[in-house]
Amino acid sequence: MRFFASARHILLACSALGLGASNLAYAANTGKTAEPTAIKRYLGDSDMPFSRAVQAGDFLFLSGQIPLNEKGEIIRGSIEDQTNATLDRIEETLKLAGADFSHVIKATVYLSDIALYEQFNKIYKERLGSNFPARSLVQAKLAGGVDVEIEVQAWVGAQNSPAKH
Known part of the structure; x- marks a missing residue:
């Protein structure tokens, strides 16, 4: 040997x-x-066995967000309403870590039906402006019977902050 x-x-x-x-x-x-990299966990409002987001060093990982109101109740209705509510939750979670949509580098979108793609995309474009992250889209049966779930990762490192450029 x-x-x-x-x-x-x-x-x-x-x-x-x-x-x-x-x-x-x-x-x-x-x-x-x-x-060791500092890890910070942002706990959710419910008793679910996962964090709302986890920051590891300069990266922020959000759990999949679904359309919930302030009381944690599922928002039913049009895909437009559900998309706006889901993006509101993402925006709220990003703010907890001092970030916004311009810091998002990757999004994974889950739709209950690919036929909802056009309506979803219209709201997504309006809300994200020109800060489009890399994105994947998957059709899936979603928890709670919602039509949309979005999971994002963001770069929150100060030296690479979009606000600094």
């Missing part, structure tokens, strides 16, 4: 084993260990 002779070989071996090669690379190159 041949021993690994360099940090590069050790990193490759650890990467293959899933042992955190990025931290090992940092240690190999600097002689220091990496500081």
